[in-house]
Amino acid sequence: MWEYKIVYVNARKQTETGLPEEINEVFNTYGREGWELTKVQPKLDGGFIVFGIGWLTQTVGYLVFFKRMIK
Numbered sequence: 255m256w257e258y259k260i261v262y263v264n265a266r267k268q269t270e271t272g273l274p275e276e277i278n279e280v281f282n283t284y285g286r287e288g289w290e291l292t293k294v295q296p297k298l299d300g301g302f303i304v305f306g307i308g309w310l311t312q313t314v315g316y317l318v319f320f321k322r323m324i325k
Contacts, residue, residue: 259289259320265313280318289320
């Protein structure tokens with residue numbers, strides 16, 4: 255059997271990689287506890303039209319999905 259965990263990671267502080275600094279800390283912490291990363295989904299907020307080019311949104315966080323086998 256599996257158990258699942260969904261974690262929200264705030265992405266307001268951008269870095270040169272485009273990901274928040276703490277995302278690797280989250281991955282490593284849960285990995286040490288036996289959780290396997292299964293999916294990362296950006297959480298978008300708002301949206302606006304820029305100079306008639308198109309609709310832009312801002313990534314404000316990530317939903318991170320983990321699973322691990324129940325012992």
